[in-house]
Amino acid sequence: DTAVSQTPKYLVTQMGNDKSIKCEQNLGHDTMYWYKQDSKKFLKIMFSYNNKELIINETVPNRFSPKSPDKAHLNLHINSLELGDSAVYFCASSQDFTGVTGELFFGEGSRLTVL
Amino acid sequence: GQQVMQIPQYQHVQEGEDFTTYCNSSTTLSNIQWYKQRPGGHPVFLIQLVKSGEVKKQKRLTFQFGEAKKNSSLHITATQTTDVGTYFCAGPGGATNKLIFGTGTLLAVQP
Numbered sequence: 001d002t003a004v005s006q007t008p009k010y011l012v013t014q015m016g017n018d019k020s021i022k023c024e025q026n027l028g029h030d031t032m033y034w035y036k037q038d039s040k041k042f043l044k045i046m047f048s049y050n051n052k053e054l055i056i057n058e059t060v061p062n063r064f065s066p067k068s069p070d071k072a073h074l075n076l077h078i079n080s081l082e083l084g085d086s087a088v089y090f091c092a093s094s095q096d097f098t099g100v101t102g103e104l105f106f107g108e109g110s111r112l113t114v115l
Numbered sequence: 116g117q118q119v120m121q122i123p124q125y126q127h128v129q130e131g132e133d134f135t136t137y138c139n140s141s142t143t144l145s146n147i148q149w150y151k152q153r154p155g156g157h158p159v160f161l162i163q164l165v166k167s168g169e170v171k172k173q174k175r176l177t178f179q180f181g182e183a184k185k186n187s188s189l190h191i192t193a194t195q196t197t198d199v200g201t202y203f204c205a206g207p208g209g210a211t212n213k214l215i216f217g218t219g220t221l222l223a224v225q226p
Binding site for chain 2: 035041042043044045048055056058090102103104105106107108109
């Protein structure tokens with residue numbers, strides 16, 4: 001069983017379109033994250049949810065909207081896609097956010113290419 | 116804001132040679148984690164260090180946390196082709212203690 005799974009693995013789309021990426025974890029973790037990895041491999045946190053509540057919202061354009069219907073799921077919707085949004089988006093989860101982040105379990109990533 | 120830098124950015128070694136990557140934070144860290152990302156893969160947790168001056172070993176990998184808790188290193192003895200990948204350090208920072216990843220070191224191993 002995959003611990004953190006995200007779909008789709010690949011997304012190729014045109015500028016201006018809207019797309020969503022879904023993430024599910026079966027580890028029973030309380031906290032989930034979205035990270036963006038650019039072409040230079042820099043990993044940057046975008047959002048974090050703890051038990052469905054948004055706790056981290058980095059300086060991300062408001063075209064990006066996360067949603068957590070329950071603590072096992074965290075989805076990412078992106079409106080009006082731009083070329084600069086091309087990247088690999090990783091979902092991750094951790095046991096508990098009590099002020100110190102524990103080990104992160106990453107999904108396999110969703111590679112988004114905007115043409 | 117807090118920055119976590121790693122050097123070198125890239126290292127190419129012959130199989131059997133040793134390898135070290137260094138991680139430096141602009142602020143003191145309560146703990147540091149290390150991850151490995153194989154080419155085309157996702158980051159995978161290797162270890163967490165918490166105490167000042169702590170040293171931990173995993174087979175050929177040795178991890179060290181600096182005395183001032185602002186730097187860390189990962190040393191691989193006698194590299195193998197399976198060690199290929201990007202190694203990231205990460206430490207909590209900011210008001211929310213979010214995990215900030217270092218810039219990464221890409222290791223290439225020539226057989």
